[in-house]
Amino acid sequence: MIDLRAARNDPDAYRAALARKGAAGVFDELLAADARWREVQQQVDELRARTKLKGKPTPEQLTELTAIKAELQPLEADLAEASQRLQDLLDRVPNPPAEDTPDGNAEEDAVEVKVVGEPPSFDFEPRDHLDLSAAHGWIDVERGAKVSGSRFVYRVGDVALLEIALYRWALARIAQKGHTPMLPPVLVRDEAMYGTGFFPSDKGDFYEVPEDGLYLAGTSEVPLAAFHGGEELDGLPLRYVAFSTCFRREAGAAGKDTRGMFRVHQFDKVEMFVFCEPGRSREEHERLLDIEEELVQELGLPYRVLNIAAGDLGASAAKKYDIEAWFPGQSRYREITSTSNTTDYQSRRLGIRYRQDDGKLEHVHTLNGTAVTARAMIAVLENFQDADGSIAVPEPLTEFGAPARLGADRVPAQ
RNA sequence: GGAGGGGUGGCAGAGCGGUCGAAUGCGGCGGUCUCGAAAACCGUUAUCCGUCGUUAGGCGGAUCGAGGGUUCAAAUCCCUCCCCCUCCGCCA
Structure with a gap:
């Protein structure tokens, strides 16, 4: 698995190196999946933060929690899908070749x-x-x-x-x-x-x-x-x-x-x-x-x-x-x-x-x-x-x- | 193959629905003391992700074998799987 954060910070270098292994395409898919995952993850994090409370909830809090949960449910499904897609791509992107690895496929x-x-x-x-x-x-x-x-x-x-x-x-x-x-x-x-x-x-x-x-x-x-x-x-x-x-x-x-x-x-x-x-x-x-x-x-x-x-x-x-x-x-x-x-x-x-x-x-x-x-x-x-x-x-x-x-x-x- | 017991932080080990990322001890790190060291004492000590920040770090989320479920809420309850240990059987 490649270093996703490093790849995010320097996508052009990664894409160029991975292209030598014929993997520029999967890499671009990976970047897109990563952007999607981060977006959903942030939304979910925010909602989850609002469900945190200590001790027994008051009746008012309870109705609020139910509302948040209704909002959260579809988002969590999205998140599961997004992170699964990200992981699948991460599994498939190969290790970029070293600089002194020669070009070629055969x-x-x-x-x-x-x-x-x-x-x-x-x-x-x-x-x-x-x-x-x-x-x-x-x-x-x-x-x-x-x-x-x-x-x-x-x-x-x-x-x-x-x-x-x-x-x-x-x-x-x-x-x-x-x-x-x-x-x-x-x-x-x-x-x-x-x-x-x-x-x-x-x-x-x-x-x-x-x-x-x-x-x-x-x-x-x-x-x-x-x-x-x-x-x-x-x-x-x-x-x-x-x-x-x-x-x-x-x-x-x-x-x-x-x-x-x-x-x-x-x-x-x-x-x-x-x-x-x-x-x-x-x-x-x-x-x-x-x-x-x-x-x-x-x-x-x-x-x-x-x-x-x-x-x-x-x-x-x-x-x-x-x-x-x-x-x-x-x-x-x-x-x-x-x-x-x-x-x-x-x-x-x-x-x-x-x-x-x-x-x-x-x-x-x-x-x-x-x-x-x-x-x-x-x-x-x-x-x-x-x-x-x-x-x-x-x-x-x-x-x-x-x-x-x-x-x-x-x-x-x- | 049969019958039991168990998997919690670097290790040992508590917790068995909310105030728990988690008591306590050991170990590690920093300090006090000391000529120096040991002992004692004080403090500190998990990881991952996102986000903000030049750094230090702040904020948010996740993680108590793995995955599902119940619940407003799960380390704690239920299900499935994996692993470890003990006894019996079998066997290189």
């Missing part, structure tokens, strides 16, 4: 910030992760489909060990940097989905459990942000890192990335989350990006960093960096991590504040960043493959239970 409009490392050159035809897994049954999409449907996979044998080592490794690295490790719930109430800005705009992207009024979180950003919902925070910045399973319906992605496990309905993720003072969020955002880069570098993956265009940001982000790793199986860079500065957009919706030095309460800023997901595992498989189909595992992962080399024994799973 993925291609992102600005390439840097390219690190070189795509590996193979003296054989590199295989993608599905082909690599075939001889060993590492990634079982057929049985995934049999049991759960398309876009569900089993990871089997050494790949299961590799993947979980990746999560354990990332968790350890980030915990070392002062982030508190967490294992959050992944079934959440709609308040958490609204609070993080995924609802109402992206409601169709998530699984719902209607019997219990719960939703499967698409990312641990949701339970992490909502963790401090309604609280007044001390000791900022508060930094967390969580491991959780994520669920996405991938509505509207039909036909996209259908091969292998690049895009699936259920995947695991290690996610960073930060609550900080507003003046500090840009710095924290760079910090999260630095950590993401360190991890990708430690794995030895070639990658590039993108500054995502305004129109491609989603409701809550003001600025977003994606890291795209090189995937030899696709011969191109694909997203493996993403870090967003959501400024005070989520904290306003969730009611998360801190006390400034002057004693005033102010909303915190929140940020999130992926540490690793299963996509990093795929990138490892594809980038470090050899001609014989075996895979060299990055050394740090072996400390966390990954086999030193995958596929050397060539024992296929049944």
